[in-house]
Amino acid sequence: MDKSTVEKATVLVVDDTPENIDVLAGVLRDQYKVKVAKNGEIALRNTRSTTPPDLILLDVMMDGIDGYEVCRQLKIDHSTRHIPIIFVTAKIAQEDEVRGLELGAVDYITKPISPAIVLSRVKTHLALYNQNRELDRKVMEKTQELSDNQLKVVQRLGRAAEYKDNETGMHVIRMSHYTYVLALATGMSEKDAETLKIAAPMHDVGKIGIPDSILQKQGKLDDDEWQIMLTHAEIGAQILGDDGSEMLSIARTVALSHHEKWDGSGYPYGLKGEAIPKVGRIVAIADVFDALTSVRPYKKAWSVDEAIQLLKDESGLHFDPTLVSLFISSLDEILVIKSQFKG
Template sequence: MSPMTDQSVSFSVLVVDDEPANIDILKDILQPLYKVRVAPSGQIALKVIERTPPDLILLDVMMPEMDGLEVCKRLKSQPAFAGIPVIFVTALGQGEDEERGFAVGAVDYIAKPIVPALVLARVKTHLALSHQQKVTEQAVQQRTQALLESQHSAINMLATAGHYNDTDTGVHIWRMAAYAKALALRLHWPVEKAELLGQAATMHDTGKIGIPDSILKAPRRLTDEEMAIMREHAQIGYEILSQSHCPLFDLAAEVAWCHHEKWDGSGYPRKLQGTDIPESARIVALADVFDALTMERPYKQAWSCEAAFDYIRNEAGRHFDPKMVELFCSMHSELKDIKQEWAQRECQTIAATAAKAS
């Protein structure tokens, strides 16, 4: 027995026809193999489908008030029901009418008078195709989810590696990334691209993995020679992240390379100036400095948000893009909310860790 035959009883077919005799004929043909429901009009069919979507619809074309073409068109306009195969059952001739039916989304036609063997063959074929498509889509979704989880793990590892020997707290990279994403959205970046920047921003200091501990952990002001080595992290980060040619890591490489450039050209590593600095890096530079100023470090107290905004305003046209600074500072309330949200998350993480240790 084929897999399709095994599963036939679990498939449901909705028969839609305004003629009771036609409904009875189709019910008699289908009921031994399928769960059959019926609807005497297009309006009732739509209500039935919304309540319990069938696996396939046999739909009469010529019906009063709402014909089958309109019913099919409405179904296909709704993502939840667009995948249900619709077979028109009609006494109309072929040609233009069939073309109209296919145009609104039907998968097949069955002509009246009904031939039982033909009905069973068409229904079985399209149920099998629909079922296989659903199985394939589920497999693709599972693989996609697995890839997303793997990608997130890679992001987390690279972001953590960049700060492993630094004095930053772990939450810094994610909070800063949230600021960057919020600013990107205010700059009218598409949501998907802003989300991508939020992920890429966490890896901005990946290159610090190549900087000696003696410099990263130096409990004093760095010498000029040490500072020159520290600045190499931008190039190192770019070289690491540019190994993977996908939109996320391409953006992360760009950010890692350019987030220490300054609007007036005095930054590093390439002394880019103005809009020659990628917008992604200009966004992350603002978010990174704001977060660094407002977080507590072993060697300093956290600045207030107001003091940080004042500093950023003073650096407009020197360190930062002036227009971006104006927009960033207008986001005062939103940025404070983000800061508060991550403070709560950090407290929850600390509490959970302490609970596990006890």
């Protein structure tokens, strides 16, 4: 059942003027749960939390990150792009309105606000949002068979890369399911989490382009060999291309970003913190956990406790600390998957 049918929807009010927040919160509080943020940075954190809002009322002119930039960042993030954003602003020249709508906002409300207009617009866009979620659910049901077939093809492509690397083909199946569980735990919609699950097995598809002499070397790689190995992320992106498919677009992002590290020491671009796409940060944890707890020709399987301890030790270094906590809190589901897909 949709959460909007069992509890009040949550509206995030973002404004750097406390008086404006008080006015909007007062208008909304009887009908909605209200969260507030006094600047763009706090708004991004609140929206990316495990309990994201259902709709955002966003001021445009703020110190630091302005409303346009907040909107832009949320709309390029697969886990937050579906949340409707209404700009609330005195800045309402036609070019400003066009800019906001092009960034993905659904509406504008002018200041000083009219309570009746605010309630009407919020009600309308929440209804559209819930309708779209229901349509997404029905589409997912109707296309499940196609999705299952697509997943099998993608898994086989991922397994081709894993076999070159002397890894079991079950690795890509397990890690894709781990990815799905973690994606849902972050607040990602079921539709986007399912798309990420389908895309995740292609994370290392670029290994197809790495010589077997390097992939299957038993000893430590020398510097030249390691530099060749590092290219597999970009090779994967080239293989996956950029043809407009949402799933392949996510797969390409994952291939490029799942070896980046939270502290900036990863590759290929040395991205740091939230500059690393969330889908890459999610897959990184799922991939490493399964690799550690699996038998490989060159190592024994680590125990679950040992693997979890490594995730804790690398929290804030290799891995996003928030995602590590969410993964650990989802461990019961993870272990069911691990048991289900042995081999």
